[in-house]
Amino acid sequence: MRYKLQNTTTEILISEKLPTLANKKMVLIVDEHIEELYKDVINGITEDSPQYIFTAKEKFKTIDEIIKIYSFFIKNNVNRETVVVGIGGGITTDIASFAASTFKRGCKLQLIPTTFLGMIDASIGGKTAINFEGVKNAIGTFYPAEKVFVYPPFLKTLAEDDLRSGWTECLKASLIKDNGLYELLLESKKIITKEIIQKAIAIKIGLCKKDLYDSGERRKLNLGHTFAHVLESVSNYQVNHGDAVAIGIRKAAECSRSKRMLNEIDFLKIIKLLDRYDLPKNIPDELKKRVNEIGNEVIIQDKKAGEKVRIVLFNGFQDIVLxxxxxxxxxxxxxxS
Ligand SMILES: NC(=O)c1ccc[n+]([C@@H]2O[C@H](COP(=O)([O-])OP(=O)(O)OC[C@H]3O[C@@H](n4cnc5c(N)ncnc54)[C@H](O)[C@@H]3O)[C@@H](O)[C@H]2O)c1
Incomplete structure (x- = not known):
């Protein structure tokens, strides 16, 4: 698969075999877990390129870590022709991409996502990000990778929670646009196949191509996210992002139905898919009081100055509106409720 965003063409290779990365000069930024679990796989494709081992936690997706990565770049004579390869889940590919996009005003970038969410979402579409003073993804750039290598065997070692986050994003994609993914997911044995990955990526690319800078079409990808953000905030991020989005999509469907934007038949089609993947349905009772107390504040903080609050709703099945x-x-x- 190939797609063009602005001046960069991204080539996506989905394969059960990783190719040897034949770059003249490259440095790697590798998720610590992946380095431990897949040392041989990584060494097999990258030979003895310098590696920066990164502990993939949100609290390290920060400017302090970026400074350490820049020092690693200086030490290894990284220049604009050097290929920076980010290997890991979304946290790792976000920080690796940010470092590559800013060092010397932009090095070459290739990504090897190792989580389901990374394969269908975080490595696709060119957003880079770090957190700042507690604000998630506060600083970032738009910098699509030149190559993305998707190697599904990585998924065998992924934890249950991280798999669920990926499924939620995948289901979300299938509810945004029709390319056969919805039907595939309804019939699937809940096994991640190349076809599922391909179709989910295609939906994300379709939206990013129309709107790289996230000012219109791409915002449809925020389906479920306003509700999810309230939930994550009031729980102090104890409810994981994927679970919060799953509840958020359900709430978006309920909201659309109550506004008569979505008829009962289409509402039930959405719920049928969510139920099939055993995703959480409702917010834990103990959080409801907090939602009542500070939920409004969270929503107001999220909105852009002077604008009304906008939520992503269904205007019909696979028809999304802000x-x-x-x-x-x-x-x-x-x-x-
Ligand atoms: N740039 C974008 O467009 C975009 C889109 C969506 C999400 N994101 C970002 O992605 C991040 C979430 O990423 P994520 O959910 O992919 O995971 P992650 O990077 O948070 O990784 C989750 C955990 O899984 C481990 N892990 C990674 N691959 C593994 C494997 N194959 N086997 C075993 N363990 C493995 C990691 O070490 C980590 O402990 C967030 O920071 C979010 O902001 C970015």
């Missing part, structure tokens, strides 16, 4: 909300209370009421 909907202006007059009263944020309606979001809160739905969350605690």
């Amino acid at each position: 909907h202006k909300v007059d009263a944020t209370n309606e979001i809160i009421d739905l969350l605690v």
